[in-house]
Amino acid sequence: GNSVTQMEGPVTLSEEAFLTINCTYTATGYPSLFWYVQYPGEGLQLLLKATKADDKGSNKGFEATYRKETTSFHLEKGSVQVSDSAVYFCALSWSGNQFYFGTGTSLTVIP
Amino acid sequence: EADIYQTPRYLVIGTGKKITLECSQTMGHDKMYWYQQDPGMELHLIHYSYGVNSTEKGDLSSESTVSRIRTEHFPLTLESARPSHTSQYLCASSLGRGHFNNEQFFGPGTRLTVL
Numbered sequence: 001g002n003s004v005t006q007m008e009g010p011v012t013l014s015e016e017a018f019l020t021i022n023c024t025y026t027a028t029g030y031p032s033l034f035w036y037v038q039y040p041g042e043g044l045q046l047l048l049k050a051t052k053a054d055d056k057g058s059n060k061g062f063e064a065t066y067r068k069e070t071t072s073f074h075l076e077k078g079s080v081q082v083s084d085s086a087v088y089f090c091a092l093s094w095s096g097n098q099f100y101f102g103t104g105t106s107l108t109v110i111p
Numbered sequence: 112e113a114d115i116y117q118t119p120r121y122l123v124i125g126t127g128k129k130i131t132l133e134c135s136q137t138m139g140h141d142k143m144y145w146y147q148q149d150p151g152m153e154l155h156l157i158h159y160s161y162g163v164n165s166t167e168k169g170d171l172s173s174e175s176t177v178s179r180i181r182t183e184h185f186p187l188t189l190e191s192a193r194p195s196h197t198s199q200y201l202c203a204s205s206l207g208r209g210h211f212n213n214e215q216f217f218g219p220g221t222r223l224t225v226l
Contacts (some may be wrong), residue, residue, distance in 0.1 A: 047217070
């Protein structure tokens with residue numbers, strides 16, 4: 001079946017540190033892959049997405065590359081800021097029907 | 112910018128009350144979803160709809176019901192609230208046509224507390 005596994009948190013980093021949040025998926029074929037971000041007290045916001053192998057999604061300094069060979073979609077940012085403190089969700093979807101979300105990774109960035 | 116709204120944002124009610132959580136979107140999306148988010152952050156799909164007069168139960172068993180009489184509106188109702196219903200409820204919608212326009216857009220959520 002389809003599933004998403006992401007790195008467990010919480011993750012605590014100092015400002016300007018490098019961020020990686022691992023995400024791997026199980027699915028047949030080529031699903032679309034997403035990263036969502038949730039700030040305290042809010043709903044989820046789409047951060048970036050990729051729809052085919054080797055695609056790189058990017059937004060606000062965050063990047064993730066769709067790796068079919070390793071079934072991965074790791075989230076990276078070169079220099080995190082305090083304002084990046086949030087919960088990050090990896091997800092996959094087939095044609096926008098059912099979505100499969102990871103369990104979320106909490107990130108805290110300290111000054 | 113996504114236009115999906117949820118009301119109320121916060122609700123505290125007593126056990127046994129009937130409540131309806133409202134969700135509306137102005138994007139003309141066919142597909143709409145309700146998730147329950149537990150304190151550990153994990154999202155659980157409780158209901159979804161692929162269009163008017165179409166509703167299905169999700170993966171998590173829920174005592175709530177939904178209706179989809181209009182494309183833009185997808186309310187969730189609890190006939191008799193209990194403390195176990197205390198949670199964050201998130202509504203989402205998706206254009207969901209094909210492979211390239213299939214991301215979900217989320218509302219701000221309703222935090223429900225049942226005393």
